[in-house]
Amino acid sequence: MNTTKTAADGVCVISLDGRLDTITAPQVQPEIDTAIDEYQNVALDFSGVTYISSAGLRILLAGHKRAAAAGGSLKLAHVSGQIMEIFEMTGFTGILKREADHRQ
């Protein structure tokens, strides 16, 4: 899992590239936490995410709660159809608001 971080207009965008699974999710979580603490508003660019298991969902839920507690938000962008099906199956579509076009 590779990540790149950019920030513009007070929003931090983290682009994720690879699998979000039991091994990689705990590696990505601190990066999301740090970004939330620093910017409050964070968007995850999911265009490079090819796989997500419950470990990945776990850090999204944790990130969402952390951002809400900080008065910000955690949004997802560019979610593939296959990943979206996993979100729908697990009731995550309502939890995580997507942004179709976040600023690059």
Added chain:
Amino acid sequence: MSELKVDAETENLGEVLEFIASETPGLPEKTRQNILIAAEEIFVNIAQYAYRPGTGKTIVRVTSGGDVTIEFEDCGAPYDPLQKADPDITLSTEERDIGGLGIFMAKSLMDNISYRREGNKNILTIKKEIS
């Protein structure tokens, strides 16, 4: 039928998923992905709970060709993860707890999932029908 025996440790997840992928060639990408997610949830569950606080082995058996059947065997304490109640996926973020989601995903992604206790072994079987 092919078999892989590994230490039940999450660090072996990659090896388990590669084994399953190599034993199930030619599947549509989405089908393969769903099988791998279900297999991850089952294997990780065993790795985290079956032998705690000790360690032990897991045997993964894959049968493919037509439908795909994967058996996970461990010699841990008797445990049927299917008895666990499904999470309430309609709850809001604040109320939402992540517990039980992995097994729920495995159930949802596969066509059949079953548990049996054979002697001192837990055997969990997941099956995907290939049309």
